Amino acid sequence: MISLPKISFYSPSDLKKAGEHLPIIQNYLPLLSQNLSESFKKRQIAFIECALANFFKKSSAENVCRYWSLTADEIIAQKWSEIGLDKSQIAVFAVGKLGAHELNLSSDVDLMFISADGATYEKKLLANFISSLSERTEFGFLFRVDVDLRPGGRLGPLVSTVSQFEDYYGNYGETWERLALIRLRPIVGHSNTVTAIEDLVPKFCFRKHLDYTLLEDLKSLRKKIQHHYPAKDDNSFNLKLGIGGIRDIELFAHALQVIHGGRIPELRTRSTTEAFGALKKHGLLPEKDVEFLVSTYWYFRYLENWIQSAHDQQTHLWTSNLTDNSKLVDEEVKLRSNQVNKLVTSLLGEAKTETELPHEVELQIRWLIKHGFTSDSSHKTWKELMSNHVLSRKTERDEEQRLLFLQSFVLELEELKSDSDLALSLLLDFSKATRAKATFFTLLNREPLLIRELAWLFSISPYLGQILISRPELIDSFLLKTHAPLSNDLTEALDQLGDHKLLSELVTSSRFLTEKSVDYLTTSLSSAADTICKKILDLTLGEIKHSTLSILTMGKWAGQELGLRSDLDFVFVADSEVTEYDHKVARRIVNRLTQKNRGGSLYPLDFRLRPSGNAGLVVVTKDQLEDYIKTTAKTWERQAYLKSRHLNNKSVFTREWAVSRETSTSEFEELANIKEKLFQQNRTDNQNIDLKYSPGGMIDIEFLYQWTALKHRIKLNSANTIDCIRQIAPLPDWNRWSRKLIENYQLLRTLEQLQQLVSMATGSSLDPNSPSFKKISLLVQISPEELGYKIKNTLAENIKIVKDLDPNKS
Structure with a gap:
């Protein structure tokens, strides 16, 4: 069992000294006296203990990383149980450094989810699990979560079955995936699934007979990796990705493990130190080389922990002047990395740092076509992109940086096999927006994961691409997944709130495209709207005293189901008599939400659901609202108020008021007529499918549960569609169909939001013959024909369920 000195071991002067070099410790120490959850307290204590042990060298870097990894294991297992997934047939596996129990202090945790064949699970629970680990709170975050290392990568299902795992890696797995799975390790979950996967992994990673093409693949892999990273300069070195750095040492060890592990079982280890030990034992590496590589690996990991524990940020860049003896460290890093490069080169060939992208435009066009771009895009878009020269006093140096970035971008697109022409077009606009500043290319070249993220977003989503084009300054925050304090x-604040909204859309949509969790997407977008509107309300109330104004959210916002490009439905409510101060506050809030700021206007607004509609008062008192809903409101208005939620005043109980009186048969007939009119107004004569307004679409499901609540006068605990269906589920017949309704509703909502992302079209109508439909089918991993059939089948199934459950069918 690994143990580190407790915080109490260090004197106040020790803590002060550490805090001068590691500022985050000064932020985290006061948090320990606050009312933290068990997992947050465990995380922050462990982080401080690791940072101090590393800083004062009270333990080896290897022990520090193992201690931090074990803490991560405990928290992941604890959250898995708290969310309720311990009862599922899913197992959680760690990949990468966590898999090896070698996690650094501010690293992502790479996780893979595998289920038993035929098992089912609730996507919302899994999304909640990931969010519980990665979402930032006032106390910080637990762990950033990366789920890209899975069968099929980003385009693969978030949870693969054992059979899918076996089929993918048995038939399609690439060399780099064989290396990655060496460190696959179960953390928590279904034991039979764990056993099945642990039986399969060695068969994929290690072959009994030497594969003569493997070494060439590994050489090619190293060259490809190094194409993404600039050469070392005199003032900095990327400890992880630089030539002769951490990645090179790991690649060297894993290559030898894969080559020889089929014949030598001792090499089938996740630990870097144990792997080198086995290589020495079996005469595959000289003792002096093993001792050098192991000591260098953990020396670089020590430095990596140092720079990451300063601000709890994922950085690998060692720069001069970080410590009092930086010159000595710089020399040590240089000597060690050069020697590592010599050893790795002896096995895997030289890592070239020059670009393979030709300098002449005509040769570049041939190079692009070779990598999958159309002739039209290569000739037109690329030529304009290349004419947008870098702005710099050191043109030659920074132009090389630009070419290096463009090459990395193109190679990522080739690997993604997505819409390369769209990506190139958006990259052109992005380059214009950044005015081709050298600093952007330098930043991007230092963050290869960001290049991959950009290539992915630009090739999939013109909507997200336009956000980055409109505000390229968000790149830093997008990389760190952090919001600036308001x-x-x-x-x-208004400018910050505009950026807050755009960044929330970028981060959550990027994750949604990978995980397809529509609950996570809509909850996050609604939470961003809550934050923005609460901040504006607070600032406005601070300007204008004597107002008691609050906001009653309506519709999708109330249900925390806000989608992309949604407007905000709400009503202003005052505690007692409406004053001129209340009207002033309301007017200013409306202006601030709709005025143009740095990132554009915040939200379009909709006040049609206020009492008496557009003719009604902008601000109403709580008593007026209660009286209106209970006595005067039309049935469709009472139905609308079932989807309401207070933003800042818990004394407004509109959902209860909406069911305070019975709904007659004639009133239900009126609601049925309204629904039919909606269907008629949105009906199309072409082949388009409207996910919302077609019979069996989302409106049908929403009306169904709302009519049932009115019929049985159910006091709904939530305005969320899924939560409401679950609450109504115990009713006769509903228990039979509720799970299917939830599944179908989430499918339609997922497709609707994917449509918003992969095209610039608004609304919920899909054209089965459009390029965007093909993109959606690619994202959900079925053919366009199968997707069309699935949608039509889902709508038909919903029509039958709605007919069976119609509360007024008698």
Whole structure:
């Protein structure tokens, strides 16, 4: 069992000294006296213990990384149980450094989810699990989660079955995936699934007979990796990705493990140190080389922990002047990395740092066509992109950086096998927006994961691409997945809130495209709207005293189901008599939500659901609203108020008021007529499918549960569609169909939001013959024909269920 000195071991002067070099410790120590959850407290204590042990060298870097990994294991297992997934047939596996129990202090945790064949699970629970680990709170975050290392990568299902795992890696797995799975390790979950996967992995990673093409693949892999990273400069070195750095040492060890592990079982280990030990024992590496590589690996990991524990940020860049003896460290890093490069080169060939992208435009066009671009895109878009020269005083150096970035971008697109022409077009606009500044290319070249993220987003989503084009300054925040603290200065705050909204859309949509969890997407977008509107309300109430104004959210916002490009439905409510101060606050809030700021206007607004509609008062009192809903409101308005939620005043109980009186047969007939009119108004004569307004679409399901609530006068605990269906589920017949309704509704909502992302079209109508439909089918991993059939089948199934459950069918 690994143990590190407790925080109490260190004197106040020790903590002060550490805090001067590692500022985050000064932030985290006061948090320990606050009311933290068990998992947050465990995380922050462990982080501080690791950072201090590393800083004062009270333990080896290897022990620090193992201690941090074991803490991550405990928290992941604890969250898995808290969410309720311990009862599922899913197992959680760690990949990468966590898999080897070698996690650094501010690293992502790479996780893979595998289920038993035929098992079912609730996607929302899994999304909640991932969010519980990665979402930032006022106390920080637990762990950033990366789920890209899975069968099929980003385009693969978030949860693969054992059979899918076996089929993918048995038939399609690439060399780099064989290396990655060496460190696959179960953390928590279904024991039979764990056993099945642990039986399969060695068969994929290690072959009994030497594969003569493997070494060439590994040589090619190293060259491809190094194409993404600039050469070392005199002032900095990327400890992880630089030539002769951490990645090179791992690649060297894993290559030898894969080559010889089929014949030598001792090499089938996740531990870097144990792997080198086995290589020495079996005469595959000289003792002096093993001792050098192991010591260098953990020396670089020590430095990596140092720079990451300063601000709890994922960085690998060692720069001069970080420590009092930086010159000595710089020399040590240089000597060690050069020697590592010599050893790795002896096995895997030289890592070239020059670009393979030709300098002449005509040769570049041939190179692009070779890598999958159309002739039209290569000739037109690329030529314009290349004419947009880098802005710099050091043109030759920075132009090389630009070419290196463009090459990496193109190679990522080739690997993604997505819409390369769209990506190139958006990259052109992005380059214009950044004015081809050298600093952007330098940043991107230092963050290869960001290049991959950009290539992915630009090739899939013109909507997200346009966000980055409109605000390229968000790149830093997008990389770190962090929001800047909101200012209390109104002008500055409004600009920040615009960026907050755009960044929320970028981060959550990027994850949604990977995980397809529509609950996570809509909850996150609604939470961003809550934050923005609460901040504006607070700032406005601070300007205008004597107002008791609150906001009652309506519709999708109330249900925390806000989608992309949605407007905000809400009503202003005052505690007692409406004053001129209340009207001033309301007007200013409306202006601030709709005025143009740095990132555009915040939200379009909709007030049609206020009492008496567009003719009604902008601000109503709580008593007026209650009286209106209970006595005067039309049935469709009472139905609408079932989807309401207070933003800042818990005394407004509109959902209860909406069911305070019975609904007559004639009133239900009126609601049925309204629904039919909606269907008629949105009906199309072409082949388009409307996911919302077609019979059996989302509106049908929403109306069904709302009519049932009115019929049985159910006091709904939530405005969320899925939560409401679950609450109504115990009713006769509903228990039979509720799970299917939830599944079908989530499918339609997922497709609707994917449509918003992969095209610039608004609304919920899909054209089965459009390029965007083909993109959606690619994302959900079925053919366009199968997707069309699945949608039509789902709508038909919903029509039958709605007919069976119609509360007024008698």
